[in-house]
Amino acid sequence: STPVIVAIDGPSGTGKSSTSKAVAAQLGLSYLDTGAQYRAITWWMVTNGIDTADPSAIAAAAGKPEILSGTDPEKPAITVDGVDVAGPIREQEVTSKVSAVSAVPEVRTRITELQRSIAASAVTGIVVEGRDIGTTVLPDADLKIFLTASPEARAARRSGELKGADLQATREALVKRDAADSSRKTSPLAKADDAVEVDTTDLTLQQVIECVVTLVEEKR
Numbered sequence: 001s002t003p004v005i006v007a008i009d010g011p012s013g014t015g016k017s018s019t020s021k022a023v024a025a026q027l028g029l030s031y032l033d034t035g036a037q038y039r040a041i042t043w044w045m046v047t048n049g050i051d052t053a054d055p056s057a058i059a060a061a062a063g064k065p066e067i068l069s070g071t072d073p074e075k076p077a078i079t080v081d082g083v084d085v086a087g088p089i090r091e092q093e094v095t096s097k098v099s100a101v102s103a104v105p106e107v108r109t110r111i112t113e114l115q116r117s118i119a120a121s122a123v124t125g126i127v128v129e130g131r132d133i134g135t136t137v138l139p140d141a142d143l144k145i146f147l148t149a150s151p152e153a154r155a156a157r158r159s160g161e162l163k164g165a166d167l168q169a170t171r172e173a174l175v176k177r178d179a180a181d182s183s184r185k186t187s188p189l190a191k192a193d194d195a196v197e198v199d200t201t202d203l204t205l206q207q208v209i210e211c212v213v214t215l216v217e218e219k220r
């Protein structure tokens with residue numbers, strides 16, 4: 001049978017990564033975390049002293065780092081110029097700068113090409129998660145899912161056990177990043193017209209996974 005291509009988009013904290021990895025593992029598909037790629041290029045910019053507030057500096061450097069993504073859902077790997085950056089890309093500095101870097105068209109063109117070539121080489125199929133997969137990267141995907149959740153639920157998931165001021169700060173940072181991602185000019189965070197929207201606010205992770213697995217099986 002032909003490879004099945006699944007696009008999973010949505011804002012941060014909706015359970016995209018956990019859902020995408022579990023669905024890919026259950027169905028024997030590859031997995032691609034496109035947010036990790038934008039974080040990786042942002043990490044390289046920060047590490048190399050590129051001013052992330054200067055879009056022309058970012059554009060000029062966009063082609064320099066070599067970014068490699070593993071596609072095993074059990075152990076997703078990400079390297080920049082051969083350096084394992086799986087840990088560093090989750091740090092606060094990268095998280096706060098990634099929206100500015102990923103808004104630069106030269107960055108998006110480069111990363112989008114990378115994503116399409118990875119998807120095209122998946123043998124059984126692939127689950128690709130991000131913000132613009134259904135709209136821009138893989139508009140012909142067999143199944144498009146758009147995950148949502150209330151800002152409260154998303155902040156709570158992101159911050160785990162945090163309470164009070166920490167939860168409030170996490171919520172504010174998350175809302176700010178989503179607003180930036182949704183309002184940028186080049187392929188903003190958006191639901192594709194033909195995407196299935198799943199509101200995860202009152203669902204457990206297991207329920208979301210089951211829902212998506214069922215939808216994929218209907219397409220195969």
Ligand code: C5P
Binds near residue numbers: 012
């Ligand atoms: O999914 P994650 O939170 O790791 O994504 C980090 C950032 O990467 C997003 O806030 C967004 O700025 C950018 N991104 C993007 N397009 C994608 C995936 C992520 O612009 N397809």
